[in-house]
Amino acid sequence: MKRGNLKYNQRPKAAAVLGSKVPAVLNPTDDDISLMLAAQCHIGSKSCESAMLPYVWKRRADGSSGL
Structure with a gap:
C-alpha cells in the first residue's frame, strides 16, 4: 500500500508537514522516548x-x- 511517494511504513517528518x-x-x-x-x-493490541x-x-x- 502506498500513499503518494511514501511506502506504508514511511512517514514524513512532522516539521516537514x-x-x-x-x-x-x-x-x-x-x-521522552525512553519513558515511552x-x-x-x-505496543498495540492484537486486533x-x-x-x-x-x-x-x-x-x-x-x-x-x-x-
Missing part, C-alpha cells in the same frame, strides 16, 4: 483496524502489533 507551526517544546527528547519505551506505549495499518511497524509472535 507542519512547517514551523509546531513549537520546539513538543519535539521529543531522548528521555519503558511504559510500552509502542488492528484497517485505518491503523499505516502505523503498524510489525507484529510479534503473539499477534500484538508494534506501532
Whole structure:
C-alpha cells in the first residue's frame, strides 16, 4: 500500500508537514522516548483496524502489533 511517494511504513517528518507551526517544546527528547519505551506505549493490541495499518511497524509472535 502506498500513499503518494511514501511506502506504508514511511512517514514524513512532522516539521516537514507542519512547517514551523509546531513549537520546539513538543519535539521529543531522548528521555521522552525512553519513558515511552519503558511504559510500552509502542505496543498495540492484537486486533488492528484497517485505518491503523499505516502505523503498524510489525507484529510479534503473539499477534500484538508494534506501532
